[in-house]
Amino acid sequence: MAVSPGASSAEMERPAWSEHAVKHRIDQDRLAGTLDADALQTLIAAGRDLFEARFTTLDGAGRPHSTQAIIPTRHRRPAEHGFQRLAGPDANACSSCHNEPATGGAGGFVGNVFVSEGFESADFDTIDPQFSNERGTNHLFGSGLVELLAREMTADLKAQRTEALKAARASGEPVAAPLASKGVSFGSITALPDGSVDFSELDGIDPDLVLRPFSQKGVMTSLRQFTVNTLNSHHGMQASERFGARWTGTGDFDGDGMADEIGPGEVSAMVAFQASLPAPLETAPEDPEWRKAAKAGRAVFADLGCATCHKPSLPLDSLAFADPGPVDTAGTLRTQDVAEPAIYDLGLLEWAKALPRDEKGRVLVPLFGDLKRHRIADQASPRFGNETLAQRFVERDVFMTAELWGLADTAPYGHRGDVTTLDEAILAHGGDAKASATAYRKLPEEERSALVAWLKTLKVEP
Template identity: 60%
Template sequence: MEKVRPTVKSPLAAAAFFLGALAPALAGDVPPWSERVLHSPIDLAEIAAAPMEERIARLKQRGEQLFTGKFIRADGAGRPLATQAIIPTKRRRPAHQDFQRLAGLDANACASCHHEPVIGGGASFTANVFVSEGFESADFDTTDPQFSNERGSTALHGSGLIELLAREMTHDLQALRDDALERARRTGTAQVARLTSKGVSFGAVTANPDGSLDISAIEGIDPDLVLRPFSQKGVFGSLRQFSINALNSHHGIQAVERFGATWTGTPDFDADEVPDEIGAADISALVAFQATLPAPSRKTDLPEAWREAAARGETLFAETGCTGCHIPALPLASTVFHDPGPLETAGTLRTDDVDEPLAIDLGVLAFVRALPRDANGHVLVPLFGDLKRHRIADTREPTLGNELLGQRFVDRDVFITAELWGVGATAPYGHRADLTSLDEIIRAHAGEATASSEAYMALADDDRQAIIAFLRSLDIPE
């Protein structure tokens, strides 16, 4: 069947389009004791017309209900004839059990895996998930690492600022590429573009007069030069993509904009007898909740000995070369978060589908107002990261490269730099959440991080402890 995109415009009209099929089932008042999470959908048009502070507050309230609510069968929980894949894919047969630790279902709520130290945070090893390569081969029921990778849950605090940084950097890199293509066409000679944004280098691309590109020197990013800052492999470009994938994979809640009739030809792709499970407006609320989670900060109530050690440790952290990847702060020009964003892909609501995306100005939030600004007035986001992928394992130290299954064409020993701004509150560590201490995870760094790891190990014990004191001062406040 030919797949067509909705012709409806305006986020608000699009929301109505996607939610329209729900109206008959949701008629009447919902009793206050209802176990349902997905009942009366929000009025996105009304919320979008409200003043910014009220708009954010109402979206956050609904988003938190969705994030913490425990989905039940009446909501659409379960996907008996659909896999966890990001592309709508039928199962060969219904799963023997609805809930299982492998291909899911493995959680009733988003907060089941994102709750430490507070809602939206990460989780311990007990909440690990199993992920496939991500496309359509996700119908498995084995822990064999050839079929799935075990992953720890990452904290989502500050993710709105992270996505905004990724959007701006993507724009910069693609503009450099496009400029090189124009120069090559105009001059008739090959042109090299050095791909750098916000001080982070992603290698280079060579543009040829015939319009072709030599992408062999690109580093740490996909050839399309789109930064995808979410997941430990850096393969999801937006909170909207991340949320739609997770809802289907972990809960069996299928978003209309990907699994509905527009793309699959049926309102009940997973055959659980609940059509049109979650509409565009509620996805926007879920995105808004995550995007407005406060950024991690630093502990302020430390004893003097800890403060002194942390200050010395921060200096040593830089001197050992750790800030080469864990950059203390990146500048952000605009704090306005649009949903859907400019980099959404097929199967996710896109800006072309709406007249005007929903705008959420993170700049009105207290935690953003408290961040420092550079000489250009740009917000300095203290993420301790670079949004770039790096090879961090080798034959000498394979700990962080022990997966057997590639994900979204990213090599098994390549991961996106972990943002450290809340690392003091996110133990245990590593992509499998099986390294118990900060000392262990630093020692496990190899590949591109070998020099920094060896420099750390060469320090005196007091100096290593100072670095740990610094890292443990980077906190997600309770």
């Protein structure tokens, strides 16, 4: 199918030198079914333009006049400044922070953001850790594959829950069922004959069994949710699918005179751009000594048990990225809100054609992660558990396993972006990773150096 921006008459009359960053609106109704290669590239290009656009007040950029709560909630008092690092807006463009080593990448410490609990309605204007957590900017390369993995794993876990409930009803007895998908265990549940479920043995996932693969805490379900959230909090650009008249009774929730600042078509384009960012690769260094050390370091990685959580790859059945997705919820466009979701076939992209496959034909996504939350700090190793404020019911010392792909190009490390070397990052591991960190500490310097040499081959771009 073809994709057209669908420019309005007002947009067509706008002069080329206009300071509007959003040049054209994209008609969401034209985004349906599987996009052909040309249409997909057109949409990706439009999404990249929006990702790099420096939003202005003519677009509606400015103080969002809403908290970081999922349900649109207005601030109680007016802001003192137009730009405000703590409650937004704090950036002109998405690429202001996602730019290392290229657009869509990570950000340095200078690009850190502050996040609140997410469900609270309180205003906050202080860096006191009782009110906000400071976080580094993650890279987005390979994020389309990550979301597809999360969708498939969510479907697997929910199917296992359904089967356990059927067995409990049929037998009249409680049924304990392990939960696992793609080689990753999420503990177990006990299904009861009355249709209820005991989740006390669940591990690393919420009781609704939805994997939320984005953010350091694993609280963002999809690129769409991430995009809608961050457009608002970082730019004051409010997407109509959350802040529009359907949910708030007005098209101008932030009261800046600009209605429906970002439409669902523009969000879709930004999702397509992010989902299409290529997967980082494990590269072969040109230096022969580096290649030799990296080979030895790969073996050290396995011997230390790092691959227990940083799994080298996870198998993916399908590269068809549906947007909106199957687990998008209120606050984002959902499948029931459109006649037919658009399908972005990532298999049409050149970088995806080079991904390895297993004997079943499944794509092996080389993310070095498991899309699961783990306790990563303890009393002896508290560095990665130094937040005071819990986020979305996730405990303070529990974080998503960081995907290692691309880390050679996306320093610094840690959820706050304040760890400057890989050696420091490894030594800071506690909790579930304590044994591996302890074993690493005991290694001779040559083997520790070899592991770092190998990690430095995991690059965003060759």
